[in-house]
Amino acid sequence: PNTVAALPAGNHLGLDGAGVRINLNDSGLDPHPDLAGRILNMPPPPADTVGHGTHVAGILAGDGSMSASVTGTNLPGSFVPPVPGQFRGMAPASELFWQPVSLTLGAFFSSDELIQQGAARTNALVSNNSWGYVASYGYDLAAASYDDALAADKSLPN
Helix, strand or coil: CCCCCCCCCCHHHHHHCCEEEEEEEEECCCCCHHHHCCCCCCCCCCCCCCHHHHHHHHHHCCCCCCHHHCCCCCCCCCCCCCCCCCCCCCCCCCCEEEEEEEECCCCCCCCHHHHHHHHHHHHHHHHHHCEEEECEECCCCHHHHHHHHHHHHCCCCC
């Protein structure tokens, strides 16, 4: 097994996402102890029937509090047994604002404009959009509109 003395308790350069709100446009979001108290608008059950949104939320904002519960021998590149905080996300102190999208149809439940305005109204500094439109896998005008919306003035009325 891989062993190390210990992983650093904090993140690189002390950045942990404190005070940062992340907009997550995805399939859903299940409650998870690693995200507890930091989801602004938890979806009603069934929350994430696909699992993609919850997985992405963990990568973005999981605090790693459940790292010691991870078991198994097929964890390539991971330290076994896990150390506290090992499986934390990139911004473990950030907040999440979730909005529903279809992973293959995009803004199927709403419009691109409404999703972008929803993120802006919450003053999200980061927006994750790991989904696509059917038969559109390149960087096109729809994708560019999300980049523009993130860079736009966040002063829309609530």
